[in-house]
Amino acid sequence: MAISEQALVRLEADAAEVIARYPRPRSALLPLLHLVQSEEGWVSPEGVELCARWVGLTTAEVTAVSTFYSMYRREPGGDYNVGVCTNTLCGVLGGDAILERLESHLGVHHGETAGNVTLEHLECNAACDYAPVVMVNWEFYDNQTPSSAVELVDALQAGTPPAPSRGVGRLCTFRETERVLAGFEDGLADTGTGSGPATLAGLRLARERGWSAPRPGTTSTSADGAGAPATGYGRSGGPSGDDAPLRTAASDPANTTPAAASGSGSGKPEERP
Ligand code: FES
Incomplete structure (x- = not known):
């Protein structure tokens, strides 16, 4: 079913609002896919074309993204x-x-x-x-x-x-949820029951035993001498290799910062101009 003229006007305005939250239009693709799902209940070919036009990508590129994530439906579904x-x-x-x-x-x-x-x-x-x-x-x-x-x-x-x-x-409903995932609050967050005892068990134990979260470069923080597990995190005073920021932008010349391209990075996250 084609998107109505009236819905299209609304979607265009919402899409502009979503795109304005990001430094580049293409960065808004994921919430925009949720936005089209909030209208149609799935990512239809028409929805793909809209997203492609909004962010300046090809329909093939938008389809590649939408079919990668399981939260985007490839066909109509239920509420x-x-x-x-x-x-x-x-x-x-x-x-x-x-x-x-x-x-x-x-x-x-x-x-x-x-x-x-x-x-x-x-x-x-x-x-x-x-x-x-x-x-x-x-x-x-x-x-x-x-x-x-x-x-x-x-x-x-x-x-x-x-x-x-x-x-x-x-x-x-699925459509209502998709609108929230696109970034439009419905005011329902935390209106229900909060975390229960099972979720908070770790926090309760940590408080009873005087444990606190380790900081980089430290080991045990146990106050009762029982020995909270030493993490090994930051043994050399910095983040581990797993935590170090990856410079994946170097593989994408069109989106590489000058520092990354020259290999002069310090290991810290690099800010885009
Ligand atoms: S929620 Fe089912 S295994 Fe984690």
Whole structure:
């Protein structure tokens, strides 16, 4: 379905606002892809053409980016993107069983849509403390079971989405979520339940034992003598090789700073003119 004239006027204005946040138009490509998803629910060929025109890239370049990231849909989907994590912790605690149950209940597999629900097989959601986790439009539903996951998708299909376990107090639709990801706040951040005991367990233990975060060039900071783990971070007084800024711009002459091109860098991040 083509984007209406009215929607196009709105998108053009929003795109200009997004692009103005960045030093170069092409830097705005990722939020602009979210913006077109907020209108159409996926990155359509028309959306690709819009993004290419807005940032001065070819449609091939925009497509290369949009097909690299799993958050951009290659075809239309439902209002609710239901993602099931089966990575290590979720997997051993039942993530695979949840995915199998949802596949048979909905009659679809990864990337397919049943009514207003699109099923997705996700990698780790960084929510392992409440595994197994299901995400709907990237909001957490913690400590799921096959039965509770079925109840969740039934509620979504019935138009009565339950509030997420944490974060926002109301589950947004895919399009609404995409507009937030494009950089337009909806005022819902932290309107729901905050971090729970499982997430804060490490912080509680650190406080009880008097630990604090190590600084570069230091080792243990334990106050109780129990010996917080020495990090080894900064043994030579600086960041490790893994932490040192990489000068990847040197491989892209069109976007290389003079300092990087001459090899005169100090190892510090280089600022663009
Ligand atoms: S393993 Fe599932 S959220 Fe990390």
